[in-house]
Amino acid sequence: xxxxxxxxxxxxxxxKWSLELNGGFNKPMAPLAPPFLSxxxxxxHVDFGVRYMFNEKxxxxxxxxxxxxxxxxxxxxxxAFDTKYNRLNLQGVANLGRVLNFESFSRSFGMLLHGxxxxxxxxxxxxxxxxxxDNVYTLIFGITPQLKLSNNIxxxxxxxxxxxGRQTVTFDGDGxxxxxxxxxxxxxxxxxxxxxxxxxFYLGSAEEHADxxxxxxxxxxxxxxxSQINGIKDMLKDSDGDGVPDYLDKxxxxxxxxxxxxSGSTLDSDGDGTPDHVDECPFMPGPASTNGCPVEEEVEExxxxxxxxxxxxxxxxxxxxxxxxxxxxxxAANYVANFLKRNPGVNVEVKGYADELGPExxxxxxxxxxxxxxxxxxxxxxxxxxxxxxxxxxEDTSVDKSSADARxxxxxxxFEVK
Numbered sequence: 001x002x003x004x005x006x007x008x009x010x011x012x013x014x015x016k017w018s019l020e021l022n023g024g025f026n027k028p029m030a031p032l033a034p035p036f037l038s039x040x041x042x043x044x045h046v047d048f049g050v051r052y053m054f055n056e057k058x059x060x061x062x063x064x065x066x067x068x069x070x071x072x073x074x075x076x077x078x079x080a081f082d083t084k085y086n087r088l089n090l091q092g093v094a095n096l097g098r099v100l101n102f103e104s105f106s107r108s109f110g111m112l113l114h115g116x117x118x119x120x121x122x123x124x125x126x127x128x129x130x131x132x133x134d135n136v137y138t139l140i141f142g143i144t145p146q147l148k149l150s151n152n153i154x155x156x157x158x159x160x161x162x163x164x165g166r167q168t169v170t171f172d173g174d175g176x177x178x179x180x181x182x183x184x185x186x187x188x189x190x191x192x193x194x195x196x197x198x199x200x201f202y203l204g205s206a207e208e209h210a211d212x213x214x215x216x217x218x219x220x221x222x223x224x225x226x227s228q229i230n231g232i233k234d235m236l237k238d239s240d241g242d243g244v245p246d247y248l249d250k251x252x253x254x255x256x257x258x259x260x261x262x263s264g265s266t267l268d269s270d271g272d273g274t275p276d277h278v279d280e281c282p283f284m285p286g287p288a289s290t291n292g293c294p295v296e297e298e299v300e301e302x303x304x305x306x307x308x309x310x311x312x313x314x315x316x317x318x319x320x321x322x323x324x325x326x327x328x329x330x331x332a333a334n335y336v337a338n339f340l341k342r343n344p345g346v347n348v349e350v351k352g353y354a355d356e357l358g359p360e361x362x363x364x365x366x367x368x369x370x371x372x373x374x375x376x377x378x379x380x381x382x383x384x385x386x387x388x389x390x391x392x393x394x395e396d397t398s399v400d401k402s403s404a405d406a407r408x409x410x411x412x413x414x415f416e417v418k
Contacts, residue, residue, distance in 0.1 A: 013206065013213065014056070014204075014206050014207075014208050014209060014210045014213035015202050015203060015204025015205070015206045015208070015209045015210065016052055016053045016054075016059070016204065016209075016210055017050070017051070017052055017202075017203040017204060018050070018051045018053075018200050018201060018202050018203060018209060018211075019048070019049075019050055019051075019200070019201045019203065020047075020048060020049045020050070020051060020061070020063065020156070020198065020199075020200050020201075021048045021198050021199055021201075022046070022047050022048070022156070022158055022196035022197065022198030022199075023045065023046045023047075023196055023197070023198060024043070024045055024194065024195050024196030024197055024198075025041040025042055025043055025044075025045060025194065025195045025196070026042050026044055026045040026067050026069065026192060026193070026194045026195075027039075027040065027041065027042060027192060027193050027194075027195075028069045028083075028171040028190075028191075028192045029191040029192055029193065030171075030190070030191050031167075031170045031171065031175070031177055031189065031190065032170055032171055032172050033170045033172055033174045033175030035077065035078060035079065036071060036078055036079060036081055036170070036171075036172035036174065037071065037072040037076050037078035038069060038070070038071065038072055038078075038171070039070065039071075039072045039073065041195070042069065042070050044067040044068045044069070044070065045065065045066075045067035045194045045196060046065065046066060046067060047063055047064060047065030047066070047194070047196065048063065048064060049061050049062055049063025049064065050062055050063075051093060051200075053093070053095070053209075053210035053211070055210065056095060056098045056210045056211075056213050056214075057094065057095050057098045057099050058092070058093065058094055058095070059092075059093040059095070059210070060090065060091065060092055060093060061090075061091050061093055061114065062088075062089070062090050062091075063088075063089055063091065064086070064087070064088050065086065065087050065089075065194070066084075066085065066086035066087075067084075067085060067194075068082060068083060068084045068085070069081070069082075069083040069085065069171050069172075069192075070082060071172070079127075079172075079174075080126060081124065081126050081127055081171075081172035081173055081174070082124075082125045082126050083122060083123065083124045083125065083126075083171055083172065083173055084122075084123045084125060085120065085121060085122045085123065086120060086121050087118055087119070087120035087121075087138045087140070087162065088118045088119055088120070089116050089117065089118030089138060089140050090116050090117065090118055091114045091115055091116030091140065092114065092115060092116055093112055093113070093114045094112065094113040094114075095110065095111075095112055095210070095211055096110070096111040096112065096113055097109070097110030097111055097112075097146070097211065097212075098213075098214075103214055107148075107212070107214075108147060108148040109145075109146065109147060109148075110145075110146035110147075110148070110154075110211055110212065111143065111144065111145050111146060112143070112144040112146065112156075112211075113142075113143055113144075114140075114141070114142050114143075114144065114160075115139075115140060115141040115142070116139075116140060117137065117138065117139050117140070118137070118138050118140070119135070119136070119137055119138065120135075120136045120137070120138040120162075120164060121133060121134065121135055121136070122134040122136060122164065122167060122169070122171070122190070124169060124171075124172070124173020124174075125173070126172075126173055127172060127173040127174035128173065128174050128175075129169045129173045129174070129176075130173055132168070132169055132173070134167055134168050134169055135166075136164040136165055136166055136167050136190065137164075137165040137166060138162055138163065138164055138165070139162070139163040139165065139188060140160055140161070140162045140163075141160065141161050142158055142159055142160030142161065143158070143159060144156050144157065144158040145157050145158075146200070146211065148211075148212055151202070151207060151208055151209070151212075152201065152202050153199055153200065153201060153202070154199070154200040154202070154211065155197075155198075155199060156197070156198055156199065156200055157195075157196065157197050157198075158194070158195070158196045158197075158198070159193065159194070159195050160193060160194050161191070161192075161193045162191075162192050162193065162194070163188035163190065163191055164188065164189070164190030164191070164192070165188045165189070165190075166189075167189050167190035171190070171192070177189055177190075234246075235247040239252050239253070240252055240253050240254045240255075240258075242254050242258060242260045242328050243260075243326050243327045243328035243329075244260060244263065244328065248263065249263070250263045250265050251263075251265045251266060254266050255277065258275065258276070258277040259275075259276040259277050259282070259328065259329075259331050259332075260328050263405065267282075268282075269282045269283050269308060269313040269314070270282060270283050270284055270285040270286075270292070270304070270308065270313075271285060272285035272286055272287075272292055273288065274286075274288055274291070274292035276331070277331075278291070278292070279291065279292030279293075280292055280293050281293035281294065282335060283304060283305055283308035283313060283314060283335065283339075284304040284305070284308075285304075305339055305417060306417050312414065314332050314335065314336065314414065314415050315329065315332060315409075315412040315413065315414050316329045316330060316332050316333055316370075316374050316377075316412060316413045317329040317408065317409075317411060317412050318370055318411045318412065318413075319411070320355075320357075320407075320411065321358070321366070323366060323369035323370045323372075323373050324373065325370075325373060325374065325377070325413075330377065333374055333377040333378055333381065334381060336348060336378060336415055337377075337378050337381035337382065337383050340378075340383050340387060341382065341383070346387070346417055346418075347387045347388070347389075347417075347418040348378075348387065348388055348389075348415050348416065348417055348418065349388075349389045349390065349391065349415070349416045349418055350371045350372075350374045350375045350378070350388065350389070350390040350391075350413055350414075350415060351371060351390075351391060351393055351413065351414045351415070351416060352366075352367035352368055352369070352370035352371030352372075352374075352390065352391070352392040352393060352412075352413045353367050353370070353392075353393055353394070353395070353396040353410055353411070353412050353413070353414070354366045354367045354370070354394060354395050354396070354410065354411060355395065355396065355399075355401065355407040355408075355410040355411050356395045356396075356397060356401040356407075356410070357401070357407065360394065360395060363394050363395045364392055364394040364395075365392070366392070367392035367393055367394050367395075368390070368391065368392025369392070370392070370411075370412075370413045371390035371391055371392050371413050372390055373413070374390070374413040375388055375389075375390040389418075395410075396410035396412075398410075
């Protein structure tokens with residue numbers, strides 16, 4: 001039952017039936033008995049049909065065509081002939097507009113490819129075999145450009161080649177086709193073509209016919225795109241200016257200049273109750289009375305800093321595929337610079353990392369570029385380059401690469417006291 005309902009719902013997406021009416025030229029190519037000639041373009045063909053599309057790409061049609069062949073006029077010296085014909089064909093149809101995705105450059109231009117078989121009658125009215133009923137079978141192949149005028153009508157052109165099988169007399173009615181065998185006539189021994197222009201009339205109550213239908217979930221309207229863009233803009237707002245967009249920010253009202261993690265939460269790296277942005281010693285716990293700094297000897301400061309490094313609290317973070325530090329994390333480099341200035345006997349290595357997305361050799365180069373960027377920050381802050389070194393360590397495989405937050409933590413530069 002559910003499948004039947006789904007099929008019924010899908011059938012309402014687009015119309016499938018159409019009526020086709022065309023008129024124009026014909027041209028009998030062969031056989032013609034000498035000295036009969038036919039005009040290049042002879043106005044004298046009409047066809048009409050009904051078409052049903054199984055889906056947006058393929059369908060079938062039944063069409064009937066009729067007309068007459070005439071001799072070439074003017075100075076051609078061709079004797080007169082007048083041959084009536086008709087044909088009835090069942091054909092398969094392929095909608096090249098949908099098969100080849102014409103919608104990528106036009107929503108109003110299409111093209112159909114058709115071909116099939118049927119029966120026909122060639123009836124000369126002049127010359128030796130006048131009034132002879134030449135019953136034939138027909139093979140037809142053609143291409144039909146389309147121009148959408150409205151949801152109900154399309155302007156079409158068509159060029160088709162028709163092969164008559166088991167044709168007995170020539171198109172002019174003055175000769176008999178004599179094959180080289182003794183078994184009589186055989187094969188597709190008559191060739192002609194038609195060129196027409198006409199209209200397709202689409203039947204049904206849906207908004208569009210299958211010729212022009214495009215699945216709605218693949219292509220959004222201008223209004224839908226505008227709405228989605230506005231939604232993205234809202235998501236990318238950063239109300240507190242900490243470098244983390246609101247949709248990822250778990251603390252969207254942090255004070256200006258506050259040091260935050262990748263989720264936008266205020267950091268307290270040493271856990272002393274004083275947030276990093278007001279803690280003058282963010283990696284060494286101390287009372288609020290000393291602005292978060294302990295009253296200890298210099299050697300203890302070195303120990304606390306090493307511990308902070310080993311615990312992974314001091315990091316400069318980067319955006320995806322970038323070696324430019326994120327604004328909210330550059331303060332870590334300033335803290336390292338201040339520490340080195342206070343402790344001239346300490347050297348530091350800058351260690352760059354990347355997440356696991358992308359080629360491994362590319363990530364190795366990216367991690368070294370990140371380490372070099374932070375090295376340059378420390379030198380710019382007044383640290384002697386001889387006290388610094390940097391190296392890229394490639395991908396950090398210790399995090400869950402399926403998590404966006406974890407991958408952000410991997411895109412970093414860390415420090416190691418030497």
